[in-house]
Amino acid sequence: MLKELFIGLSQNQLLNTAAKKYGLKLGAQTVVAGTNLPEAIQTIRELNAHGISATIDNLGEFVFERDEAVMAKEQILDVVRAIHENGVDAHISLKPSQLGLDIDREFCYENLREIVAAASEHDIFINIDMEDHARLQPSFDLLDELHKEYDNVGTVIQAYFYRAEEDVRAYKDFRLRLVKGAYKEPAEYAYIDKAEIDRNYIELIEYHLLNGKFTSIATHDDKIIDHVKQFVEEHNISRDKFEFQMLYGFRRDLQLQLASEGYNFTTYVPFGNDWFGYFMRRLAERPQNLNLVAKQVFTPKTNAVIGLAAGAFLLGRLTKRK
Numbered sequence: 001m002l003k004e005l006f007i008g009l010s011q012n013q014l015l016n017t018a019a020k021k022y023g024l025k026l027g028a029q030t031v032v033a034g035t036n037l038p039e040a041i042q043t044i045r046e047l048n049a050h051g052i053s054a055t056i057d058n059l060g061e062f063v064f065e066r067d068e069a070v071m072a073k074e075q076i077l078d079v080v081r082a083i084h085e086n087g088v089d090a091h092i093s094l095k096p097s098q099l100g101l102d103i104d105r106e107f108c109y110e111n112l113r114e115i116v117a118a119a120s121e122h123d124i125f126i127n128i129d130m131e132d133h134a135r136l137q138p139s140f141d142l143l144d145e146l147h148k149e150y151d152n153v154g155t156v157i158q159a160y161f162y163r164a165e166e167d168v169r170a171y172k173d174f175r176l177r178l179v180k181g182a183y184k185e186p187a188e189y190a191y192i193d194k195a196e197i198d199r200n201y202i203e204l205i206e207y208h209l210l211n212g213k214f215t216s217i218a219t220h221d222d223k224i225i226d227h228v229k230q231f232v233e234e235h236n237i238s239r240d241k242f243e244f245q246m247l248y249g250f251r252r253d254l255q256l257q258l259a260s261e262g263y264n265f266t267t268y269v270p271f272g273n274d275w276f277g278y279f280m281r282r283l284a285e286r287p288q289n290l291n292l293v294a295k296q297v298f299t300p301k302t303n304a305v306i307g308l309a310a311g312a313f314l315l316g317r318l319t320k321r322k
Contacts, residue, residue, distance in 0.1 A: 031249040032059070032275040037075075037082055040271035043248070044088045047267050051259045054090040055127060055245070056083070059272035060098035066107065069100035073111040077118055084122040091125035093268065096139050109142055113149075120152045125175065130156040132183040133190070140167070147174075154214075158182075159201035160190040168204050168212075177216035177245065178204050202227060209237050216266065218245035225258075239263060 033043035044054040058075050060068075076094055083090050094115070100108040116126050128143055130136060139155070146153050154175035157168050161181065168176065180201050181190065191197045201219075205228060208215045217228055225244065232242065243264035246255050259265040270278055 031247070031270075031279050033248050033269045033271045035271065035273050037078060037271065040079075040269060041082055041086050041088060043269060043271075044090050045086075047269070048089045050256055051265070052255060053243075053264070053266040054088070054269045055093045055266055056090050057093045057129075057268065057270040057278075058098075059270050059274040059278055060095070062277075063098050063100065064102055066100065066103060069098070069103060069107070069111060072098045073115060076115050080115065080118045080122065080124055083124055090269075091127065092119065093127045093129050095129045095131060096142055097131055097135060101135060101138060101142075105138060105142075109145060112142060112146060116146055116150045116153050120150050124152065126153045127175075127177060128153065128155045130158055133161070133185055136161070136163075143171075143174075156218075157204060158190075159204055160185060160192075160197045162190065164200060164204055165207075168208055172208060172212045174212075175214040175216070176208055176212060177218050178208065179218045198224070206231060209242055210235065215242040216245050217242060218268070220246055220251050220254075222254075225254075 033040045040056060044056065047054050056079055058072065058079055060072050063069050063072060076092065076099075079092055083092070092115075094112075096108055096112065099111040099115075112128075119126050128139060130139055143153060143155050154177070155171065156177045156179055157164050157171070158179055158181035161167075168178075178201065180197050191200060198221075202224065205215065205217055205224075209228075209232065217224070219225065228242075228244075231237075232239070239262065243266050244258050245266045245268060248267050248269045255265060255267060
């Protein structure tokens with residue numbers, strides 16, 4: 001129920017609009033690296049100083065108009081230029097839906113291609129973030145088409161999908177970020193039980209570490225991290241073949257510790273005003289995250305806004321059941 005609540009909140013357009021307007025006042029700065037690009041670049045400089053790389057996400061939700069998708073494309077092109085001009089250690093993560101996937105597939109492809117081409121000129125990697133099951137195959141199709149021309153592109157495999165093992169094998173020659181999964185998916189498409197998701201996640205990690213190009217292990221789970229450490233030692237896997245990833249604002253001490261231990265480490269750095277849907281999905285993905293940032297983010301004002309939205313969500317659920 002808690003996961004369903006956070007997913008419902010993430011899709012609430014009224015709440016997203018309110019969060020854009022009052023973002024910093026609601027405590028967004030603890031989970032978002034600024035509302036503009038200069039602030040994000042400064043955050044990345046600070047991470048780089050500690051030996052930590054970054055993958056930067058220009059946040060965006062609910063893009064159903066062409067002009068919004070074009071604006072998102074231009075903003076991401078600005079990120080490409082900023083990474084190059086500032087010489088920071090970073091790459092880019094983006095969502096096809098932000099670039100028009102829900103509007104027109106070919107329109108989305110042209111936007112993506114322009115970004116990947118610009119990034120290729122500066123040897124900047126582009127990671128295509130995966131979304132819910134309805135957008136899954138269309139996103140893989142876009143990746144396949146892009147890869148015919150460019151090799152600076154990779155994607156994400158979500159362990160809760162039944163098809164994840166098949167996808168990891170099909171894309172073993174790509175740089176992959178492996179995650180558990182953050183959307184609410186029906187049992188028709190995905191594992192629901194946490195133990196099953198964790199089991200599948202570990203199997204995917206092990207397969208790609210042994211057979212893949214480069215593995216980004218994106219988790220805050222201590223047990224998974226410890227398992228990976230032991231696995232790579234037992235199988236003599238070079239640290240150049242993988243990295244750990246975590247979200248900006250979460251478990252900073254552990255991020256610094258892993259980097260200081262000599263592991264490649266990347267922090268997922270989101271920026272922009274459109275932060276609320278992203279944050280709610282992170283809480284849905286792992287409710288324990290709530291404890292990591294609760295004191296910083298959940299102020300009385302935040303609680304009031306979320307409480308109203310949660311009440312509306314639950315009322316809607318009860319009404320549907322009746």
